[in-house]
Amino acid sequence: MRLLEITSIQRGCVYDGHGVRTTIFLKGCPFSCPWCCNPETQKGSGDFFVDNGRCLRLTGISSPLCDGCERNGGQRPLSSCPVGVCTPTTLTAMDVRKLAQEVLQDKSLFISSGGGITLSGGEPLLQAKELIPFLDIIRQEGVSIAMETTLYDKGMDRVKLLLPFIDEWIVDLKLQKENYREDYLGIMRRNLEILRASAKDICFRLVYVESLKVDEALTALASLEVNTLELIKCHGLSQSKYQKLGMDFKDYTPSEEAYQKFLEALNANNIKTTQLSV
Ligand code: SF4
Ligand code: SF4
Structure with missing residues (x-):
């Protein structure tokens, strides 16, 4: 049985999809956002x-x-x-049966709250193949599965592979220049087309940092046909993680004024926004 690389498992999460959820944070990410609140997921295994x-x-x-x-x-x-x-950033190697056993201890809570399991990270798409046996078990138990993802999958094969298993897609948008990757919007449009055709539940998320220009964000959102958004004001609560990983830390918390202006611009352009305080 294959092992998954996981940094942590959090029970009782209420911001990672519908209802109450257990969120599994997976290692690896194609991005390296300087404000990332889970920097331990960016590095490979074997770090501390x-x-x-x-x-x-x-x-x-x-x-x-x-x-x-x-x-x-x-x-x-x-x-x-x-x-x-x-302390290792990766949890002791856990096979998928043990992982399923651990997360399913809250099954009754998932069912009563309309919640389930959420895959997050890092970028869960990077362990798409390894996730299948685990998702198979969760599916058989009738528990809902959400995934928080950048959706940045050039070949689209990972998205297609996971599509039958994921009920709720939380798409973490990367609209800041510091984040852009080659053909970002093109890759996102192609993958969104696959999700939209599947009629799955999709929601969009954006972490606001002050360097994000309103015009650029609006153009990108229009190009991706996004008209509802969960907005998160960037915070510097992960400073101690950066220190413990020996990584440079900079606080990207925007001013309240800049944040409010951005919010107003979204509202003025008919983008329905929910503010998340995570
Ligand atoms: S010197 Fe510090 S790191 Fe080394 S064994 Fe002692 S307490 Fe641990
Ligand atoms: S995409 Fe998410 S997990 Fe990856 S570096 Fe950026 S904030 Fe961190």
Whole structure:
């Protein structure tokens, strides 16, 4: 049975699709948005959060536990720290049956709230093939499946592969210049055509950062025929994750004034917007 690369599993989520959901965060992403709130999903497996605040040596405590540690001039890698300075960003390899067993413990809550499982990340499309046996089990249990995705799949094969399993598509739009990839709008239009033809539930999401120009956003939204949007004001709550991953952090939280102007422009152009505070 294939293993999935997962960074975390969160129960009781209410912003990741209809009802109450358990969200599974998968590793890997074709983008590297500098304001990403899950930067641990961007890197490959085998990386660690390093919490220097827990390091005995750095806090001036002398301990035999540190004998042999590379930070103490020894050979033992930091990742083997006995006091937990390093934590892997990937959950212990979990086969799909164990994963299904874990997420299905809230099945009755999913059914009563109209919720289910949500795949997020990172970009779940990158593990499309590996996800199939897991999605098969969830389907057989009659639990709804949502996926938060950039939908950036050049070959369209991953979208087509997952299409029969996903009931609700949450499309995370990347309209900022910092995000653009080759033929972004073309790829999105082709994949959206597939989703729309399938009559699946689709909703669009956009994280607002101040560098996003109103005109560019409106043109892109028109080109993708998007007229309803969940808008998220960017925040800097993930700063500590960046520090623990040794990545540069910049706070992209926009001013309230710029955010409100953007919101007004969307309303003035008949784009129905719901504000999400996540
Ligand atoms: S073993 Fe190394 S990383 Fe862990 S507390 Fe000691 S010096 Fe720090
Ligand atoms: S697409 Fe999402 S997960 Fe990927 S880097 Fe951007 S914000 Fe992070």
